[in-house]
Amino acid sequence: MKATYFKHTLQFKQASGTSRGILTHKDTWFILLEEKSLKGIGECGMFKGLSIDDCDGFELKLKWACQNIDLGLEVLLSQLVAFPSIQFGLEIAFRSLNQNSLFELFPSNFTSGQDSISINGLIWMGEFSFMKKQIKDKLKAGFSCIKLKIGALDFDKELALLKSIRNEFDPQTIEIRVDANGAFSPKEALEKLKQLSDFSLHSIEQPIKQGQLGHMAQLCSDSPIPIALDEELIGIFSVTNKQFLLQTIKPQFIILKPTLVGGFKGSQEWIDVAEINKISWWVTSALESNIGLNAIAQWTYTLNNTLPQGLGTGGLFNNNVQSPLVVSSGRLLYDLKTKWNLKF
Numbered sequence: 001m002k003a004t005y006f007k008h009t010l011q012f013k014q015a016s017g018t019s020r021g022i023l024t025h026k027d028t029w030f031i032l033l034e035e036k037s038l039k040g041i042g043e044c045g046m047f048k049g050l051s052i053d054d055c056d057g058f059e060l061k062l063k064w065a066c067q068n069i070d071l072g073l074e075v076l077l078s079q080l081v082a083f084p085s086i087q088f089g090l091e092i093a094f095r096s097l098n099q100n101s102l103f104e105l106f107p108s109n110f111t112s113g114q115d116s117i118s119i120n121g122l123i124w125m126g127e128f129s130f131m132k133k134q135i136k137d138k139l140k141a142g143f144s145c146i147k148l149k150i151g152a153l154d155f156d157k158e159l160a161l162l163k164s165i166r167n168e169f170d171p172q173t174i175e176i177r178v179d180a181n182g183a184f185s186p187k188e189a190l191e192k193l194k195q196l197s198d199f200s201l202h203s204i205e206q207p208i209k210q211g212q213l214g215h216m217a218q219l220c221s222d223s224p225i226p227i228a229l230d231e232e233l234i235g236i237f238s239v240t241n242k243q244f245l246l247q248t249i250k251p252q253f254i255i256l257k258p259t260l261v262g263g264f265k266g267s268q269e270w271i272d273v274a275e276i277n278k279i280s281w282w283v284t285s286a287l288e289s290n291i292g293l294n295a296i297a298q299w300t301y302t303l304n305n306t307l308p309q310g311l312g313t314g315g316l317f318n319n320n321v322q323s324p325l326v327v328s329s330g331r332l333l334y335d336l337k338t339k340w341n342l343k344f
Helices: 058-067 073-079 084-098 128-140 155-168 186-199 213-222 239-249 263-276 290-302
Strands: 002-018 021-035 038-044 121-123 145-149 175-179 203-205 227-229 253-256 280-283 325-328 331-334
Touching: 002 058, 021 058, 021 084, 038 084, 038 290, 058 084, 073 084, 084 263, 084 290, 121 128, 128 145, 128 155, 145 155, 155 175, 155 186, 186 213, 213 227, 213 239, 239 263, 253 263, 263 280, 280 290, 290 325
Parallel strands: 121 145, 145 175, 175 203, 203 227, 227 253, 253 280
Antiparallel strands: 002 021, 021 038, 325 331
C-alpha cells in the first residue's frame, strides 16, 4: 500500500464571523491511499486554534502516518490518539479503499438518494442587520431549526435579535439553538442564561470555556436552558475520562465533531457513554471540505438520530470539490444527478 498527503486551503465565499474572529480561509489536508487498483481518500481537517492537534508537529505526524501506512488502521489509530483529525482522515481513507468506492462509504437510503438528513441552518456572527437577513434567508429556504452564534456582539443586541425572531415565529415554527463558544464568564453566565430563556431556546452550546468542570456542572444543574457540551469534549481521549466528564458535568446534550474527537471510533465512544448516562447528542461538521462532510453525513445517517444535525457547511467555500451533497428545505440530501469532481 502507498500513502501520500497534500494540503489545500479552502477559501470562504465571504468572511464568516465567529467568537474566535473572522474566518477568510481554512487549511485542510488529504490522505491518498493506493493498493493495486484500489484507491482511497480521506480528509484531516485540523482546525487551527481549536483542534487539540494544532501543533508544530502536525505535518510531521501526518508524514509519519503515510510512511507507516502498512501498520494498518487499528495500529495507526492507537499510535495517533493525540491527533484526532489524522485518525479521522485515515478512517475515511481506509474505508473508501476497502469499500472500493472513493465516496460511497456507508451505502444507505441516503447515498441512494431516497432519504435525507434534517439539519440546522447556521447563522454567522455579524452586524444586527446581517444576522437578521441570514435568518430570513434560512426561513425562506425551509429550515425549521436555526443555530445562532452569540457572544461577540453586545449582549443586549443579541437579545433584541432573538426577541425579533420570536415576535414573528413561535417555538413550534422555528427551533432556535445558540452557541456561545465559551464567551460567558462563570460569574455572569447564569444571569445571561436566564435572560436568554425568555425566548424558548432549544439549547445553548458551551456557555463558558471548557475545562471549568465545577462551574459547568453547576450551570447544567441550574440553567433554565438545556446545555450542550462542544469544545468540552476536545482532548478527552480515554473512555474512562469521557465517562468521568459526563458524569461530573451532567449536560443535557453533547455535540460530536468527528474531526475534533477522533473520528468514527472516538465519536461512537462518546455516544455510548452519553446514552448510558441518558444524555442526548447530535453530530456537527467542523468546516471540512465536501470530502470530510460526505463521510460525516453518511455515517451520521446510519445512527438514526432524529434531531437536526449540524451538517450544512459544504457551500461555504468557493474552491471546494464538487459533490452530490445538496441542502434543500432544511435537509441534506444526495443529488445523484451531480457527480463528484476532485478538481479543487
